[in-house]
Amino acid sequence: MASGDVITGSSVMGSSTTGAHVLHAAVAPASELLEERRTLYRLAAELFTPGTELSDNLADHPIVRYEIGRVLAGHGDLDPARLAEVAAMRVRDAGVPVAADRDAAELLEAPLRIVAPPGVRPLPLTEADGERFGTAMTIVAEGVRLFRTLAPDMAEDLLAHVSMVAVLKRETSGGVVSASSRYVPGLVLIDEPSLPIEVAEALVHEGAHEKFFDFAIAKDFLDARAEDADYFETSWSHARWPLEQTFAAWHAYSCLAQFYTSIGTEQLGQDSLLSKARERADEIGQWLLAHENDLLEDARWLLHALMGDKDEPTGEAAARSQVDDVTLSLDISEDCHFHLLPDVRYKRAATGRVVVGRAAQPPEVFWLDEDASWTLGQWRNDRTPKTFGWILARAAEEWLVDHVTASARLRKALGSLRSSSLVGLSDQAH
C-alpha cells in the first residue's frame, strides 16, 4: 500500500486517519476543481475581452491568471497581447513545468516581486545559466519522482494544482525556501535545491497552498468577512496571521504531517518543516475550530474532516446559510416579468456548475447552485423577459416536483439572483 493512501496509526484527536486526497476529493475531485477554475477564468476573459477563448494551457498559466485576477480585483484592463506574450514563455518538463525562458525574470516579475523579502530581488535560474540550470532541473525532476514514489495519491492530488515551478538562484533568494502567492496561482517558487527531498517537501507545502487557492475561488471557503476575523498568533514565532493565511498554513502543515509519515528513512532537507508539521497543524487547527464561524461551509467541513472530528459543524456557523437565505417576496404574482440584466454573462462547467459574471466596477463573479443555474438558463436562447408563471410551469415539469415545491425553490433561486443584481423585475410583457 502506498503511504499516501491512508495515514497509518491510531485515530488521534487533531488528525485524520484518512488521506488528505480523499477528503479533498469529497469537497471536489481535482479534475472537477480544475475544470471549474478554468471555466471561471474563461468567463472572466470573455467578460473583459469579448471573443477571447483561453485554451487549457492558457487558462492554467499562472501569469494569465494573475493578469485576469488583477482585472477581477478592479485594477486595470485585460491586455490580450500580454496573455499571448506570457503564453509563449518557455518551460522545461521536469515532471512539472519549470520556468526556463531566458526572459523569465521579466515575465515573472510580479510573483518575484511579491514573494521577495525586503531588500531582496530574487532571480530565476533559466536556460541562460547553462549547466547550473541543468543540474537544478535534474534535482527537481528527481524530487518530483520522489514525491510520486513516496506518496503517489497525494502527489497526484496536489501537483494537479501546480502549473509551473520557478527555481530561484540561491544567491538571490534572500532565504526564501519555497513560496507561492494567491495573486499568481499555480506558480511555485523554490530555492535552488541541493536534494530531491527538498523539492518534494516544497511541492507538498506549496502544492497544498495551490490546492487551497483553487478551492477558494470555486468552493465555499472564505468570504469578505474573513478580513475582519481575529488573527492567529503562532506559539513558535509569535507571527500574526489573518484568517486566510491561517487556514492556508493549517492546510499545508496538515499535508506536510501526512507526507512525513510516508518518507521512511529519507533524510530531511536542512530547512525541513516535516518533523514540526503535526504539532503545528494541531495548534492551528484547534484555533480554527474555535473560530469556525468565520469560515464558509466547505472550509468548515474540510477543517473538521482533516482534524479527525466526526461531528458535523454546529451552532451559529451551520445555521448561517439558512439565515442568509434570500427568498423572493411571496406577493410576486405569476404575471410578474423577470429579465436577465444586460451585462450578465455566464458559462457552464463540464461539472454542470454555472459561473456568472458582470463587468461592473469592480467586476463581480458568482457561482450558482443547480436551481439558480437552471433558472438563469431559461434565458439561454433569448433574453426576453419571462413571467414567473412561465418559468414556474417549466420548473415543475423539469424538476418533477409539485407546484408548491417548485414555487418555493424558484422563489429562492430568483430571490438570490435578484439580490445579486443578475436578474431584474420588468414591466415588459413576455
Add this chain to the structure above:
Amino acid sequence: MTTPNQPQRLPQFPQNAGVPVSHPVSGVGPVIGQPVTPVSWFRRMPTGGTVYVKPTEAQQS
C-alpha cells in the same frame, strides 16, 4: 462537489487505520451554500499581499 437542494451529510470514513479507502462519491461532503455565491477571493488584489513564504524560522508558514 456541492449538490444543491438535496440533504447532505458528512461521509462516514473507515476508522480502521491502514486500510485503503476509495474516494467518496463527489457530493457527499460539505453542506450546501447559497443559490448564488459571490466569489470574493479577488477583491483584495493589490500589487503585493499575502504570501506564504518561509524565509526564516520566524516567518514560516
